[in-house]
Amino acid sequence: MEKKTGALLTIKNLTVRFATSTGAFTAVDGVDVSVSPREVLAIVGESGSGKSVSMLAVMGLLPDTATVTADEMSYNGRDLLKMSAAERRKLIGREITMIFQEPVASLNPSFTVGFQIEEVLRFNLGMDRKAARARAVELFNAVGIPEPETKLNAYPHQMSGGQCQRVMIAIAIASNPRLLIADEPTTALDVTIQKQILDLLMDLQEKHGMALILITHDMGVVAETADRVIVQYKGRKMEEADVLSLFENPQNSYTRALLSALPENAKGDRLPTVADFMAAEALK
Amino acid sequence: MTVVVEGKALTQDYHVSGGMFGSAKAVRAVKGVDFAVEKGKTLAIVGESGSGKSTLARIIALIDPPSGGVLKVDGQAVDISRKRLTPAMRSKVQMVFQNPYGSLNPRQKVGDVLMEPLLINTNMPATERREKAEAMLAKVGLQPEHFNRYPHMFSGGQRQRIAIARALMLNPALLVLDEPVSALDLSVQAQVLNLLADLQDEFNLTYVFVSHDLSVVRYIADDVLVLSKGVAVEQGSREALFANPQHPYTQQLFAATPITDVAAIRARVERRRLARAEA
Numbered sequence: 001m002e003k004k005t006g007a008l009l010t011i012k013n014l015t016v017r018f019a020t021s022t023g024a025f026t027a028v029d030g031v032d033v034s035v036s037p038r039e040v041l042a043i044v045g046e047s048g049s050g051k052s053v054s055m056l057a058v059m060g061l062l063p064d065t066a067t068v069t070a071d072e073m074s075y076n077g078r079d080l081l082k083m084s085a086a087e088r089r090k091l092i093g094r095e096i097t098m099i100f101q102e103p104v105a106s107l108n109p110s111f112t113v114g115f116q117i118e119e120v121l122r123f124n125l126g127m128d129r130k131a132a133r134a135r136a137v138e139l140f141n142a143v144g145i146p147e148p149e150t151k152l153n154a155y156p157h158q159m160s161g162g163q164c165q166r167v168m169i170a171i172a173i174a175s176n177p178r179l180l181i182a183d184e185p186t187t188a189l190d191v192t193i194q195k196q197i198l199d200l201l202m203d204l205q206e207k208h209g210m211a212l213i214l215i216t217h218d219m220g221v222v223a224e225t226a227d228r229v230i231v232q233y234k235g236r237k238m239e240e241a242d243v244l245s246l247f248e249n250p251q252n253s254y255t256r257a258l259l260s261a262l263p264e265n266a267k268g269d270r271l272p273t274v275a276d277f278m279a280a281e282a283l284k
Numbered sequence: 285m286t287v288v289v290e291g292k293a294l295t296q297d298y299h300v301s302g303g304m305f306g307s308a309k310a311v312r313a314v315k316g317v318d319f320a321v322e323k324g325k326t327l328a329i330v331g332e333s334g335s336g337k338s339t340l341a342r343i344i345a346l347i348d349p350p351s352g353g354v355l356k357v358d359g360q361a362v363d364i365s366r367k368r369l370t371p372a373m374r375s376k377v378q379m380v381f382q383n384p385y386g387s388l389n390p391r392q393k394v395g396d397v398l399m400e401p402l403l404i405n406t407n408m409p410a411t412e413r414r415e416k417a418e419a420m421l422a423k424v425g426l427q428p429e430h431f432n433r434y435p436h437m438f439s440g441g442q443r444q445r446i447a448i449a450r451a452l453m454l455n456p457a458l459l460v461l462d463e464p465v466s467a468l469d470l471s472v473q474a475q476v477l478n479l480l481a482d483l484q485d486e487f488n489l490t491y492v493f494v495s496h497d498l499s500v501v502r503y504i505a506d507d508v509l510v511l512s513k514g515v516a517v518e519q520g521s522r523e524a525l526f527a528n529p530q531h532p533y534t535q536q537l538f539a540a541t542p543i544t545d546v547a548a549i550r551a552r553v554e555r556r557r558l559a560r561a562e563a
Contacts, residue, residue: 046469046470046471046472047440047469161333190332190333190496191332191496191497191498191537191540191541192332192536192537192540193332194540194542195539195540195542206559217469217470218542219470219544220499220541220542220543220544221542223542223543223544223545223548223549223552224542224543224552227553227556242553243549243553244546244549244550244553247544247546247549248546248549248550257471258470258471259544261470261471261473261474262470262499262544263473263474263477263497263499263500263502263503263504264499264502264503264544265544266503269481270478270481271474271477271478271503272474273471273474273475273478274470274471274474275471275475
């Protein structure tokens with residue numbers, strides 16, 4: 001095994017509450033997350049599990065109705081909770097970047113993709129126009145967009161969903177981040193395109209020595225990418241394990257329920273549902 | 285066995301404008317597809333976006349007329365471009381759509397959603413319509429008190445149950461399901477797939493099940509039709525297709541589908557460890 005290094009991102013006892021018209025709703029309830037350099041961490045859960053909310057809290061992207069509390073939230077030894085907004089902006093979008101589920105919606109339809117990637121390079125990294133264009137071509141090559149010079153002049157609607165996600169990834173890795181957070185990056189994509197995008201992310205992760213946090217609902221994606229996995233359910237962490245242990249010997253009954261609900265694991269005619277499974281466990 | 289639905293050389297052209305100066309062009313979305321589904325069986329149509337699978341589903345569901353070819357339901361050729369669909373034929377074929385958030389009218393109560401097909405297609409009296417709707421609600425695993433609620437008060441899985449119940453109100457022989465579980469969470473997906481299997485047994489229903497997800501197809505289908513760019517590149521029984529996919533496109537689909545098998549995960553983890561040790 002590789003030698004142990006300190007965690008890149010450490011979150012302890014994170015709680016996120018939303019003020020709603022019917023009172024406070026706790027979306028994330030006392031969750032610990034840590035990720036080491038060069039590690040691929042998958043956070044897996046169904047809708048409402050709070051898997052995205054905890055990472056949006058790290059990025060500072062939650063709306064004003066959210067209250068975030070944590071015992072610790074630190075990046076590379078620096079306290080994210082006490083940091084000023086200006087200091088935080090230097091980290092977010094440079095050392096920590098994020099990509100989202102809907103690549104087409106994540107890009108601005110009114111500007112060419114070239115403009116959007118060069119904007120990041122110029123204003124975040126202080127490059128001039130010429131250097132930014134050269135670097136954009138380089139980045140498009142890195143993420144496997146053919147004919148980068150031509151494609152830089154394309155608008156998002158002229159590209160496919162898979163190509164738009166490649167553009168998003170190019171923008172996200174432009175600053176050589178140490179941590180990339182990918183929130184359901186392949187959910188809107190076809191399975192053959194999903195494979196290409198996952199392969200690309202894993203390749204870039206290894207090449208650049210990035211840490212990758214992959215938020216997903218798809219156990220198949222977890223199986224194909226993760227080193228370590230956190231299973232979340234209704235805002236709570238159910239289980240945390242390395243990927244092999246999780247699939248081979250799941251400890252938590254919710255994890256077991258999720259795995260047995262996979263159609264490929266169906267035994268006989270019926271799929272055990274999470275509700276069935278929880279009931280059977282309770283009888284034991 | 286009796287064949288419930290069959291298609292011969294079905295094609296569908298969409299006409300797109302060529303812009304201000306160009307001439308109009310036709311895009312052939314479905315290019316001569318043949319299939320037949322026997323009573324009580326499930327045909328899965330598999331393909332990626334742009335493959336024409338939803339276009340084909342809409343033809344089979346008697347929503348859009350095909351540009352060419354013949355569609356037969358219960359041995360009878362149906363051409364909705366020439367002749368208005370009779371209520372009897374409409375009752376035989378029903379459809380369930382992918383997105384249960386979009387396919388239910390937000391201003392219509394669940395009870396009205398279920399009774400509407402009867403109101404339009406039958407002469408059934410109101411009390412009987414209500415009885416049938418209440419019975420169907422129970423069949424799909426919902427409660428009597430749900431009758432007067434609006435769609436927004438239900439979860440995605442419950443809404444898909446409502447959409448399935450609506451499709452079954454006219455005692456159809458054939459249900460066309462266009463990606464019915466792909467918007468649902470894994471645990472809810474399992475419940476809806478179980479429900480579909482139960483209903484198929486109980487009513488001897490025939491399904492045409494459109495999906496992009498091979499693990500779901502493997503679970504539910506008897507026969508599989510793989511569609512790529514409007515062409516049925518491979519067709520056969522589920523067993524044959526999953527054991528030995530013939531067409532390169534089918535093989536590509538299989539290769540791209542993530543595997544949750546422990547041996548495969550162990551091999552991947554080991555590869556990664558070795559690659560890192562070398563670096």
